[in-house]
Structures are given as C-alpha cells and as structure tokens.
Amino acid sequence: MLRACNKNWSVMFGIGVILSGILLLVFAQAAQADRGDRGNRRGGDSRQFRDSRYQHDRTYLARGQYVRVLPRDRRVVVHGGSRYYSHGGVWYRPSGARFTIVAPPIGLFVPFLPPFYSTIWVSRVPYYYANDVYYTHRGDGYVVVAPPAEQVSQAPPPAEEMFIYPRLGQSEQQQADDRYACHRWAAEQTGFDPTQPPGGSSGTLGGEKRADYQRAMGACLDGRGYTVK
Numbered sequence: 001m002l003r004a005c006n007k008n009w010s011v012m013f014g015i016g017v018i019l020s021g022i023l024l025l026v027f028a029q030a031a032q033a034d035r036g037d038r039g040n041r042r043g044g045d046s047r048q049f050r051d052s053r054y055q056h057d058r059t060y061l062a063r064g065q066y067v068r069v070l071p072r073d074r075r076v077v078v079h080g081g082s083r084y085y086s087h088g089g090v091w092y093r094p095s096g097a098r099f100t101i102v103a104p105p106i107g108l109f110v111p112f113l114p115p116f117y118s119t120i121w122v123s124r125v126p127y128y129y130a131n132d133v134y135y136t137h138r139g140d141g142y143v144v145v146a147p148p149a150e151q152v153s154q155a156p157p158p159a160e161e162m163f164i165y166p167r168l169g170q171s172e173q174q175q176a177d178d179r180y181a182c183h184r185w186a187a188e189q190t191g192f193d194p195t196q197p198p199g200g201s202s203g204t205l206g207g208e209k210r211a212d213y214q215r216a217m218g219a220c221l222d223g224r225g226y227t228v229k
Contacts, residue, residue: 051131054118054154060090060131066098079108089114089131104133104144111141119176121155122148124183124195126176137180168225182220189216 049062071087078084084104085092092099104110117130127148128135135142166175187193192209218228 049131053132054120054129054152056116056118056129058089058116058130060088061101063101063103065101066095067092067101068098070099075112077108077110079105084108086110086112086114089116089133091133106144106146108144109138109141110135110144113142113173118154119172121153122150126180127152137177163229164221165227165229166225167227170225178221178224178226182217182224185220186213186216 047062047065049060051058051060070085070092074085074087074092076083076085083094084102085099086104091102091104093102094100113128113135114130117128117135120127120129125136127145128137128142134145134147136145164175164179170178183195190209190212192213194210194213221228
C-alpha cells in the first residue's frame, strides 16, 4: 500500500513538473511577442530600410511590417475610399485590428511633404523623394507619382540666364515650389514651355516666345518676393 501511494505521488509530481514547464514556456513566448510588438510601436524593429538613393541617407521601417498602435502625431489621407496614415515618411494602412507599413498608391494627393526629403529634377521639373516614394507639386499640395523614366538630376537646371535671389529668405522648398508655379503660369500665358521639345516655329518666333516666357517668369517671381536679373 505504501509503495503504491509513493508511486502515485511520483507520477503526480512528474505531471506537475511537466505542466509547470509548459506554462513557463507559454508565458515566455507571450512576453517575447509583447516586447516585439512594443518595439514595433516605438519604431525599434530591426527590420529597417536604409534609403541612400539621391544621397537621402535616412532609415525607415521596412514595408510589410505591422503595428498595433500608430504614432501619436500621424497624419491621415483618404484615397480611393481607403485611409492612409503618414508619419516621418512612413505610410500605414489599416489591416484588421493592426496597421501594415505600405507604399502609398500612385495618385495619392497629400497637402504635405515628409519632414526629410531630397529634391531631384526631371526635365527641369522638381520632384521630391523620400523612402522610395516620388512626389511632385500639384495645386495646393503634392501627388505621389511613379518613378520617373527620364534622366534624373540632383542639380537644379540652369536658370535660363536669369539670376534669382530670394528677397524674403525663402527656404529651398519654397523656392522650388515658387519657381515651378511661376514656370507653369508663364508657360500658360505665353504658350512657350522650355521644358518641352521645340515645335515647328521658326528660330525668330521661337526666340520671341522664349523672351516672352522669361519676362512672364520674372514678373511672377518678383511678385512672390524674388529679385530677378
């Protein structure tokens, strides 16, 4: 009888040890998952993307990851009936109870640029680049566009023999925006666009149109607080 009781207690003790080990393993895995999720929310996830294109040299969370909580100061944009959230050049889209890090869709209109971006030039038009996304100016904001197929330059184009000085201390972004806006206005007013291939006009007529364009460009920039020589 005594030996039978001892045997039963040994079996029960062994089962208890096994159950305790299983519970400890479950708790350890849950704690690890929770730490990983908190790291994701803090932006400390090791899966990062270093964007060195066009000397951008910024690090972002890689796409395809998910977070349960968005950054507190994110901004929201609606496109095609879907909500997208932006923070620090990273884009998020709802995925069930979580948010997946994604690329913004082509055509997405935003009233802001990422806090850090690189300005590049394509056919004399400024593009703004950050986190493998290209933006161009449109109206009172910016639109996400496909990567340019034409040659990209990191240096601004020559100023068509115009020397432009920002009288009001405008930032580089403001200068690029103003110059592009004035270029579009001057092209509309004169019918001449120096960024397009020359048409069938004679050399004399083409020269007159270019001069008209430069005068319109200068007047527009002067009205925006620039000195043009």
